[in-house]
Amino acid sequence: MFGYVRPFTPELLVRENEFYRAVYCGLCRSMRACTGLCSTFSLNYDFVFLALIRIVQQKERCRDKMRRCIAHPTTRRPVIERCEALDYSARASALLTYAKLRDDINDSRPLRAFACRLALPFYSAARRRAGADALYKTIEGLLCELSEIENKREASVDAPSDVFGRLLGTVFAYEVRPIERDTAESIGYHLGRFIYAADAAEDYAADLKSGSYNPFVCMSDGKALTPEEKEGIRCAAMLELKYLADAVSELDFTGYATIEGIVKNILYLGLPKRIEFLGDTGKDADKPGKDT
Amino acid sequence: MRDPYEVLGVTRSATDEEIKHAYRVLARKYHPDNFKPDDPMAELATEKMKEINEAYDAIQKMRISGTSSTSGSAGGNYAEIRRLINSARFADAELILDGIAASARGAEWHYLKAIVLMRRGWNFDAQKEFDTACSMDPSNEEYARGREMFAKRTSSYGNGYNRTGADNANLHECTCCDLCAGWMCMDCMTSLCCGCR
Numbered sequence: 001m002f003g004y005v006r007p008f009t010p011e012l013l014v015r016e017n018e019f020y021r022a023v024y025c026g027l028c029r030s031m032r033a034c035t036g037l038c039s040t041f042s043l044n045y046d047f048v049f050l051a052l053i054r055i056v057q058q059k060e061r062c063r064d065k066m067r068r069c070i071a072h073p074t075t076r077r078p079v080i081e082r083c084e085a086l087d088y089s090a091r092a093s094a095l096l097t098y099a100k101l102r103d104d105i106n107d108s109r110p111l112r113a114f115a116c117r118l119a120l121p122f123y124s125a126a127r128r129r130a131g132a133d134a135l136y137k138t139i140e141g142l143l144c145e146l147s148e149i150e151n152k153r154e155a156s157v158d159a160p161s162d163v164f165g166r167l168l169g170t171v172f173a174y175e176v177r178p179i180e181r182d183t184a185e186s187i188g189y190h191l192g193r194f195i196y197a198a199d200a201a202e203d204y205a206a207d208l209k210s211g212s213y214n215p216f217v218c219m220s221d222g223k224a225l226t227p228e229e230k231e232g233i234r235c236a237a238m239l240e241l242k243y244l245a246d247a248v249s250e251l252d253f254t255g256y257a258t259i260e261g262i263v264k265n266i267l268y269l270g271l272p273k274r275i276e277f278l279g280d281t282g283k284d285a286d287k288p289g290k291d292t
Numbered sequence: 293m294r295d296p297y298e299v300l301g302v303t304r305s306a307t308d309e310e311i312k313h314a315y316r317v318l319a320r321k322y323h324p325d326n327f328k329p330d331d332p333m334a335e336l337a338t339e340k341m342k343e344i345n346e347a348y349d350a351i352q353k354m355r356i357s358g359t360s361s362t363s364g365s366a367g368g369n370y371a372e373i374r375r376l377i378n379s380a381r382f383a384d385a386e387l388i389l390d391g392i393a394a395s396a397r398g399a400e401w402h403y404l405k406a407i408v409l410m411r412r413g414w415n416f417d418a419q420k421e422f423d424t425a426c427s428m429d430p431s432n433e434e435y436a437r438g439r440e441m442f443a444k445r446t447s448s449y450g451n452g453y454n455r456t457g458a459d460n461a462n463l464h465e466c467t468c469c470d471l472c473a474g475w476m477c478m479d480c481m482t483s484l485c486c487g488c489r
Contacts, residue, residue: 158414179323182316190309197416219420232423235442236415242449243413246313250320268453 003044004195007262008269016261018078022064024048026080029069030090033082039090039126042097046195047089050172052263053187053248054085056256057180091130092171095139098127103143109212135174142167150213157200157215161193168192183250190244194237198274201233234278241271296347297380304380307445308355309413315348355411356383370400377404382411399428403435410441 009017027048031040055062060083066076080086101123104116127136146163154160165188172188173181200207200215204225207214216225216233225233245267253260297304300314320326322341327334369388376385386408392401406421422438429435 157416157420158409159417161416162414179320179325182312182319186309186312186316215416219417229423232419232439233416235439235446236419238446238449239415239442242446243309243313245449246309247316250313250316264453268450 003046004199004274005046005049005191005266006270007265008273011269012265013261016258016265019080019258020048020262022078022080023051023062023086025067025069025077026064026082026086027051027089027093028071029067029079030082030086031093034087034090035094035126035129038122039094039097041122042093044093047093049191049263049266050092051085051089052259053172053184053251054088054176055083056251056253056259056263057176057184058085060085088175091132092135092174094123094126094130095132095136096171098123099136099139099143102140103147106147132174135170138170139167142170153213153218154215155219157197157219158193160215161196164196165189165192168195183247186247186250187244190240190247194240194244194271197233197240198237201230201237201275201278230278234275237275237278238272241267244271293346293350294343296350299343299347300351304378305411307411307413310445311348311351315344318344351380354379354381370404373404377407380411382408386412399425399432399435402428403432403438406438415442 007016007020012020024043024045028040028043031043054060062083063081064078065081067079068074068076069079098120101116101120105113105120130136142163146160146167149160149163168191169185169187169189172191173185176184197215203212203214204216206212208217208222208224220229248263248267253263297306300311300318302311302314306314319341322337322344324334324338324341327337373385373388376382376388385404389401389405389408402421403425406418406425409415409418409421419439419442422435425435425438426432
């Protein structure tokens with residue numbers, strides 16, 4: 001589920017791609033400073049998107065500097081300097097990762113549960129350093145609500161998607177300027193719903209086989225998805241993207257042309273790629289390649 | 293008070309998300325922070341903001357109330373449910389729908405449930421209900437048109453975004469495709485003019 005929100009790189013302008021990489025590196029730096037070295041293992045692109053939206057909403061000024069890092073010790077590369085948006089994304093990442101690990105310890109798959117148990121102590125420190133206790137409590141509560149719905153195996157895709165949407169909406173809206181709060185919450189909400197549903201659709205075949213929870217499997221009669229059903233899911237997911245696009249259109253990108261280019265690429269090219277497999281006729285497609 | 297839907301610039305059939313989006317766009321435009329205190333437009337903006345807030349609250353009350361005064365007709369009066377849907381009283385409509393026993397839920401139930409779910413923004417479940425309605429009554433055109441609602445609402449997605457630049461790329465350039473097309477055109481034209489090859 002993490003690492004879903006990415007641009008379609010072939011259609012990024014060179015300056016957009018360079019800025020995007022610089023924000024990614026900047027996020028890593030913020031994670032090291034705010035929540036410790038261990039937390040950087042959960043560095044992923046979704047939180048870069050959160051940082052970009054937040055930079056625009058909080059009207060942050062981005063400066064970059066050429067730096068080396070542990071992962072790339074030989075070459076200097078442009079890295080966006082620490083700012084509130086990057087620091088917040090770092091903290092949010094630590095909180096969500098920790099909460100997700102705690103939740104997954106109760107996973108029915110023993111190997112996964114064991115892996116989570118191993119990773120948890122490393123993230124405890126990150127969670128403590130992240131602070132934002134009120135946010136963590138809300139995230140924990142919503143993940144609990146999500147687990148209950150998943151355990152009940154309700155025949156509904158929207159019930160769990162809605163909870164995940166509200167979770168991400170809370171993360172996006174936390175301590176944002178009041179005038180931006182509703183828009184931030186809406187962006188997080190629709191993005192969360194899209195991610196949850198698209199991820200579940202992608203895992204349909206595997207979960208049908210293994211018996212793991214999948215909301216689409218709960219709604220279906222235990223058979224593979226027909227092309228009509230796939231098209232139906234694709235239409236519903238596209239409508240979710242439309243609502244997300246509406247919310248993003250409320251942002252004021254004046255002075256942030258590069259970020260606007262990246263965000264629109266993610267919105268109109270990157271995210272639809274995640275559901276491209278639903279347009280395939282015939283057998284269920286393999287997972288779409290993440291390296292776009 | 294003016295019709296609240298007219299104030300926000302939306303139709304009665306708009307989904308909850310479309311209403312929220314319309315509200316936020318207007319709220320940003322007329323927000324007091326956009327105007328200096330001595331700006332003559334500030335007072336007009338404040339009044340407009342009040343009108344927008346009242347309209348939004350009125351629509352929310354109608355849609356989210358869920359306290360149906362017509363719950364006596366829980367025997368499955370679909371005409372009543374349709375009337376509520378047309379008046380945008382979706383919560384009331386859903387209350388009556390959910391009160392109908394599972395054994396009595398035919399194609400029309402699933403279709404109306406789909407409409408109510410879609411207005412609430414629960415697209416995936418709405419899709420499933422449209423599918424169920426269509427499979428129960430394949431000849432019904434109204435149910436078949438249900439899915440088109442999605443396409444209609446998504447039609448403006450991506451309007452104005454053209455990063456591939458396909459339209460601009462060949463403005464001042466000649467590609468192989470242009471050359472071939474040019475030769476084919478010439479070929480056709482000469483055969484038309486001369487009447488022979």
